[in-house]
Amino acid sequence: MSDSAGALRHHFEDIEQQRGAERLGMWMFLATEILFFGGVFLAYTVYRHWYAKDFADVSGRLNVLVAGINTLLLLTSSMTMMFAIRAAQLGDRRRLMNFLAISAVLGAGFMGFKVYEYNQDYHEGLMPWRANFGKVPIHDPDHPGSPERTLEEQWHEKGVSPQRCRLFMTFYFIMTGIHGLHLIIGIACILVLWGRAYLGWITPDRYVAVEVTSLYWHLVDAIWLFLMPLLYLAGPHHSLHL
């Protein structure tokens, strides 16, 4: 279709009808995304309510500093996406490509930190599907200076249920995993847009492509804004470190 004369596809009457359809389509898709995440948010909330103490303890062991940095990265990337739309509308190809590239890099930075964090969880024995869950000796944030003990010993002392902590970590990996997958798809979409901009295919009359991608990008960003407090701020953190 893209090789036809204008931005208007054959089955639409005029360009505004086409733009309206594309925007509405993306909004409808975002509605499905909200319900998709809504289901797992609901399940998480139920268990968070029942097992508040256990969830608070294991939540406090997540790396809240990394999560904070990641929040900043995503919020900034949403802003650069907005600039990209404006650049596309004005037909400023250089700026469009720059802003798209910055957004993609910020998104990739988020994923990089996420990988770093997953790796940390792996070494601390927080992978719920592995047999060593809670069995790795680590530092107890409540008692700085005390010798390293396994999480199971620490939990036993505080009356925290390891089974419920596993449930929390399961939700943590499912929720951040699905979110990460969405982010990777978002980065891929931005890269495709960048390629199209590079080839000069994103003319001002085709700016809607950038706009609908940004809508998706903002949603993924917004979901993180809910995930971050739900998962990382469910309990007190005693130390801040990378």
Next chain:
Amino acid sequence: MSTVIETPAPASHEHPEAHEHVSYLKDGYSIWSWLFTVDHKRIGILYLVFLIVFFAVGGTFAGLVRLNLISPHGSILDNDTYNKTFTAHGVVMLFLFLIPSIPAVMGNFFVPMMIGAKDMAFPKLNIASWYVWIIGAGCAIWALLAGGLDTGWTLYPPYSSRFTHTNVVPGVFGVFVMGFSSIMTGLNIIVTIHRMRCPGMTWGRLPLFCWAMYATSLIQLLATPVLAITLALLMVEAASNALGNPIGIFDPSLDGDPVLFQHMFWFYSHPAVYIMIIPGMGVVSEILTCFSRKNIFGYTAVAWSSVGIAIIGFLVWAHHMFVAGISYYAALLFSFLTMLVAVPSAIKVFNWTSTLYRGAISFQAPMIFALGFLVLFTIGGLTGLPLATLGSDIHLHDTYYVVAHFHFVMVGGMVLAFLGALHYWWPKMFGVMYSDFWSRIGSILVIVGYILTFMPQFWLGYHGMPRRYPNYPPEFQFLNIMSTAGYTVQLAGFLTILTYLTISLFNGKKAGPNPWAATGLEWMTPSPPITHNFDHTPRVVCGPYEYSLNLTQTGERADVR
């Protein structure tokens, strides 16, 4: 409506200038012209072909279940195989037939034509939805044939995650993937109806089939994602069990909550029941007006009751869980909300009946199916009320009464509506007429066989025969044999239909553009339609059912061709 007559009729069909454009069936003959098509009509046909195959597969499983129940101890299957058979019947019929049936075939084919558009809003997404559906269906079918599932289609954990050793993960993955196809179709139809209507096609002139498809698509869009995430959580749990280090998201012995699964599952699966019935209601609204030559009675009420059912349908899910240990007050509320669904449903039935009143009714096959729908859906709906009532549900829960009730709605409703739609629009889709005589025989056979199959099950269930059991006390044998006999009558009906429809494709009488003298825009094109549907964008000047004035939506006489 007095202004409509002076509108000059577009001359496009009076002259054979349609020959400039070929019909969509002749626009390319290669296999690739079908597999890479973005034409909504061809995509509809692609869906139709596979739906018929899957319907046959699901029907075969149903036949095995019925044959097994001929004798009190199970006549042909061992107990494990029986469990797998009824699960396969449920999964195939629900996810591979009922949910995509009318939306993906008739919705795809006719929504753009009825609103005067050239295509769906997103043609590539449309063909993608078919591929996604085929991939999901292939995955599910593979899981069912290579070992099968024995959980029932409801997949309740912890049985489905911990205790069964059957193909839960691949089967569930197939359903998960098919859900995305359903979302794509729903999204496409909503955007199409919002943005692609031709000049003059206001919401108040929208055919009721489009209203019904709009309501259905809303449910597909908003409920299916919840099923997707629920199934994803179930797959995590089942996979972790298979790998030997179980995580208990829904497993009570591991601090999970099985009732939570049921809440999330039914939050989709109850509205899914309305995905299966609302399109049928839309079809029946089209057929009843056409074959009684009367304007629909209460257009606004019928249109909004579709939306009403869709909305209330989201608020009733826990009535599947009255005996699952939910709170008494929640049960009371859900019981009340469930009864509320009867209101928009009854609005429809009363309006349809009033449409028939003093109409010039003719009993061709589409009309027989529509009338069958009217009666059987009413029975199915009314027998739902004892299930919505808390006290009687305790007695009837998980018995054959429930099986009979939902089959009256699903089969008596949706399958008859699907067949009605197929017969009503067959001349438009393929440009040929089927045998009038044999189609009447076929439709009556299906309806009679249908009643014979499921009516006895009300008695069986009321007297306490539980569903999903391979054996039963000997005194239930007579009613079970009746039910199996009904299955064979239905089978004869379906084979009759298959035969005469196939014959009609090869040497059926050619159908004109408007063989039923109907008023909708889809009849303004040649049969079969040209690739872009209309030579000129139509201009709509009146409502969809001006049968009393004998006017099509473009203001021409309806019965001239």
